[in-house]
Amino acid sequence: MEEGRSDVITLFGYRVSWAQLAWFGHRASGLGVLFYLFLHIVETSTVLFGPDVYNAAVGIFKNLPARLGEVLLMAALVYHALNGLRVIAMDFWPGLTVYYRPLTYGVISATIAAMIPLSFIMLRPFSPWAA
Amino acid sequence: MTATARRPRTIYTNPSRAARPKPEGSGSERLWWYFMRISGLLLVLLALGHMFIMHVLVELTGNEIDFAFVQSRWGTPFWRIYDFALLVLAFVHGANGARIVIADYVANRTLRGLLVGLLIGLAGIWLVLGMAVIVFFNPDAGAAMGPRS
Numbered sequence: 288m289e290e291g292r293s294d295v296i297t298l299f300g301y302r303v304s305w306a307q308l309a310w311f312g313h314r315a316s317g318l319g320v321l322f323y324l325f326l327h328i329v330e331t332s333t334v335l336f337g338p339d340v341y342n343a344a345v346g347i348f349k350n351l352p353a354r355l356g357e358v359l360l361m362a363a364l365v366y367h368a369l370n371g372l373r374v375i376a377m378d379f380w381p382g383l384t385v386y387y388r389p390l391t392y393g394v395i396s397a398t399i400a401a402m403i404p405l406s407f408i409m410l411r412p413f414s415p416w417a418a
Numbered sequence: 419m420t421a422t423a424r425r426p427r428t429i430y431t432n433p434s435r436a437a438r439p440k441p442e443g444s445g446s447e448r449l450w451w452y453f454m455r456i457s458g459l460l461l462v463l464l465a466l467g468h469m470f471i472m473h474v475l476v477e478l479t480g481n482e483i484d485f486a487f488v489q490s491r492w493g494t495p496f497w498r499i500y501d502f503a504l505l506v507l508a509f510v511h512g513a514n515g516a517r518i519v520i521a522d523y524v525a526n527r528t529l530r531g532l533l534v535g536l537l538i539g540l541a542g543i544w545l546v547l548g549m550a551v552i553v554f555f556n557p558d559a560g561a562a563m564g565p566r567s
Binding site: 318324342 | 484551
């Protein structure tokens with residue numbers, strides 16, 4: 288890696304570029320969402336056993352730790368979607384690679400910006416000021 | 419501030435630098451490459467729409483996800499078709515993504531075949547289960563079905 292590159296940061300003692308982080312984030316979020324999908328299908332399939340079983344099954348997820356997990360799931364999906372759009376755009380319009388860095392920073396900033404109101408809405412029922 | 423030379427405007431051979439370059443051959447790998455991008459575009463709408471309804475609209479309107487909620491939702495064909503499309507696209511997109519990740523890290527042919535086989539087997543079982551739930555759920559008879567109802 289050449290000296291003076293502005294997209295290289297030091298993380299846990301390793302010099303990594305935002306490009307590597309964007310790539311790793313895409314894989315990690317994708318695998319995370321796939322893992323949740325397996326759980327989600329099992330949870331939803333209990334609907335065939337009637338209201339008692341289904342309401343008990345979804346009741347497992349109605350607490351603060353599970354809700355925090357759902358906020359994380361939302362963040363993973365928002366990031367994977369936005370970064371995926373960037374990947375698709377750059378794959379089909381290679382000229383866009385010139386704007387590789389601003390696009391990557393845009394994806395990360397937009398994910399953080401979207402997660403501020405989303406976390407607020409999702410965590411509100413568990414907040415001290417909840418009705 | 420260090421003076422850095424202006425970097426040349428390179429157009430990279432792997433343009434996105436976040437996924438795979440498009441496979442050169444015209445075989446199934448190239449079809450999968452297109453599938454990931456087309457299903458990805460659809461999933462941006464379907465998956466984010468699903469999350470928005472279930473975690474934002476339900477929250478803001480003071481609703482709760484329970485059996486009655488599913489009954490009214492899956493009482494309309496639109497949401498069943500929506501959920502069915504989301505399930506199939508998300509699962510195939512996710513399983514193929516996991517297959518590519520496995521292929522990237524497992525160099526041993528036998529182990530790789532075993533892991534990919536296991537992944538496809540599990541994903542197949544789960545996908546059929548998910549499709550069966552959406553197709554066979556009966557909003558009218560649902561309340562009278564099952565061991566504890």
